[in-house]
Amino acid sequence: SKCTGRKKVVCIGINYYGHSRQLRGCINDVRHVYEFLTRHCGYRKEDIIVLTDDNPNHRRLPTSKNILAAMAWLVKGARSHGSLFFHCKSPSGSPRGRTRDVSGDELDGFDQGVLCFIYPIDYRTAGFIIDDRMHELLVRPLPMGCRLTTRFTHSLPVPVADLPYGYDTHGNMKVLVSRQAWEAKKSTADVICWSGCLDGQKSADTFQGGVPVGAISKLCQCFRSPLVGTVTEHSVTGRRS
16 A cells, blocks of 8 residues: 555543553553654544543543444545554453354454453443454455554454454464455455564553553654654555655
């Protein structure tokens, strides 16, 4: 993708206020991503939807309904060389939250939750969103040559959006879906997914200027350096220096 077409963004941050495992950096990360994309990557404010659990507007809360609607909005009208960005920062649930895979695409026999072991604020009544559903909404509708960059920061390193393969830090490809699901999960679009940590690790909040943040805020800080032209062009803007 040349990423010269329309740019759209969905940013989700869930601190789970009042929960026993409440986090403090998820919403701060969303604010930093929003600021970075609008100031440095050419994304317009009117083409960005932000869902956070501190928002007084119920239509901008990260409920299951609002998250699914935001996903549908993001890919609606997508065209070749468009540039779409989906960021989600929220706490993860326990492995007991995994759902038995019924589509036959998971190597370990379990689907991952939205937010991949992650739940919307109304998960107790609306449930969570499995990766099959995310693939159906975010990946399958995309035309050839459209760029979708997804950035998930969870406590656990799990495959998101049911992409068929990934790469480790050494550039080695690893298959993430079963053989029979390969054809159904592959895409002619340019889809990239970043996770918050390596396999065998856990992602946690840190501090930046005394403010609780996650890894993506540190990444945005690095992107503001002179290297921004060589780093962001590949994964966010599509430009080449």
